[in-house]
Amino acid sequence: MAAIGRQVFNTLTYQVKHGIYLNTVRAFSSPSTFKYADLTVEQTKSPQAKPTPDKLLFGHHFTDHMLEVDWTSKNGWGKPHISPLHNLSFHPAAKVLHYGIELFEGMKAYMGVDGKIRLFRPMENMKRMNKTAKRCDLPTFDGEELISCIKKLILIDREWVPKAENSSLYIRPTLIGNDPTLGVSKSQQALLFVIVGPVGSYFTTGLEPVTLMADPKYVRAWPGGCGSYKMGSNYAPTIEVQSNAVKAKCQQVLWLYGEDHQLTEVGTMNLFMYWTNEEGVDELITHPLDGLVLPGVTRSSLIKLAEEWGEFKVTEKPYGMKEVVKALKENRVKEIFGAGTACVVCPVKEIVYEGEVLQIPAVGQPKLSMRFFKELTDIQFGRKPSDMVEIVE
């Protein structure tokens, strides 16, 4: 794609030099990415009231504007457009409604203590989004261009970025195949859109530890499948299981895999265990990127932080319930916690497994997860110098 991009650029340079219309060039070259430089903006005439920061239910509030870019296999990417938040209209045969041809990302913009708005490692999301697009046979694009468009969207709706502690502006880039024909095949049309909305602290009472339902009967991902891509199709099969977990008085599902009941993910988060391993060494362990788990941005950030600290071993390898149960009996488990964009970290207090309720010791004082939470939120809210990407006019 980089080569194609360069070729288009050279063609453009040549044609602009020689006074040939840009539009003709674009239609001819079927652009392999859209461009921030082509962005058009239509401002709302009826701004909505903003919700009060203490009543921010996740995913229920959206700002006044959204971003859209069309794609067709014939003409490539169109021009990005920001307009007032509106409903999307699809032919009832649109492939996205039948075959789940859809993917998304979850990111956040943070209002720093210095009043500056920042993004947390946005190119990580762009890389993953393009990988997932490829796996869905949907078009890829230059992530830098989308980030530039998203920055503009956030600047337009900057008053919506919450100033309250641990609140942020959630960003949902989405790519769907809206080809209006039935038949399980590549979508010849696509729509990329981004909606954003204020979200509060994930848990109403801070880092409240959760109880997990671990039932090996349900399997989220498997070798040869798409568990490591952020495709919509990974989520529909989990809805009924999550409802069952709630009925069983658990908050989340612990996804197990294989005969040894490997701990892979929790709800929609990566999972970490901090323990003293069989060799007596303090270790932070998480399932490796073997296709069964999502390569989370928070996951990689925590691993990087822990490696920088160098205070304990950091290991990416499968670990099963048998090892966890044994370690719990031998008092070797320090903490278990989920990690994701929504909550940063999410301590686990109990696992309901094979008729037993396993108590995870660190309830009340989840030291390592708290340290991770403080470190990452210090970076995100600008309390610490970092690689955060500032959004400026």
Add this chain to the structure above:
Amino acid sequence: MAAIGRQVFNTLTYQVKHGIYLNTVRAFSSPSTFKYADLTVEQTKSPQAKPTPDKLLFGHHFTDHMLEVDWTSKNGWGKPHISPLHNLSFHPAAKVLHYGIELFEGMKAYMGVDGKIRLFRPMENMKRMNKTAKRCDLPTFDGEELISCIKKLILIDREWVPKAENSSLYIRPTLIGNDPTLGVSKSQQALLFVIVGPVGSYFTTGLEPVTLMADPKYVRAWPGGCGSYKMGSNYAPTIEVQSNAVKAKCQQVLWLYGEDHQLTEVGTMNLFMYWTNEEGVDELITHPLDGLVLPGVTRSSLIKLAEEWGEFKVTEKPYGMKEVVKALKENRVKEIFGAGTACVVCPVKEIVYEGEVLQIPAVGQPKLSMRFFKELTDIQFGRKPSDMVEIVE
């Protein structure tokens, strides 16, 4: 659900007897199904031109009308409504666009040689649709009521039912979760809609045998997943694989499972092999309903037919590529074919597997698959008395 239905009915009977408003009762009881009796119809004022029967590309043509029924967790099912075919409008946060909360069915209406229009075992599709709805945490309904509504839709668009040989009216009942909020949880809103459209013979030149790509690297379904439900999420992961198959000059993907490379499905069809087994017995074999394959209506129809004939053994059990390769070498494979609503049967001529092209012998004279095809289409097109469901005013 039957018990709830009866209870509502008794309540209704009581309240109608005592002169209490029906609307109040309905709002109060959150109906567990919609009713054909409530169906309203809005006819189109601008009927479209019908495509010529020889140019019917699958999934590209739709009739003048569609059916819709709304559902909310608060009010239950609304009233079914038939109206001119139109685009659907969703909030950009609608769960169906992010988490693949969607399912469908594929059925057909046939114009019989006697000029009567018939459905093929429609309640089989309704049973499967309700099972899938439950697995998606979407609302269930009384299948008889939906079939009555679909019959009405087909009667309104009866001129669209093709009269050409092996052509039919494809019916696509679809159920999606359109709750306008982000967050991986049960959709509190749903839309059931049905679109229908004329389709031709699946293959342009009759029962043209296909070449399959069999690559164990890709796995369609797995134990603990949703492979036996007709959910949209089963299809998105197959799109890129199917594109790869086409690039490798194959027509379809043969989905393998497990270390023994079990033959599970082909493309979006069930798979059958007719062979002389290791014991020297003629046998029709297909993967069992163990969660890895879709319980196809054509699949069960072929099994039933073969059992009625009683001429060879019929077996539902897993079989692997090793057995197939060995049987091919020993000249024991008679035929391999797919089976589904779209094509009835689809003979296989070659399997590309581990760098080899395996030739399936029955090319040119696929006797059993041809016999199945004739028997089933004789039933479907009314050339033979059967359990077909006639559509009458």
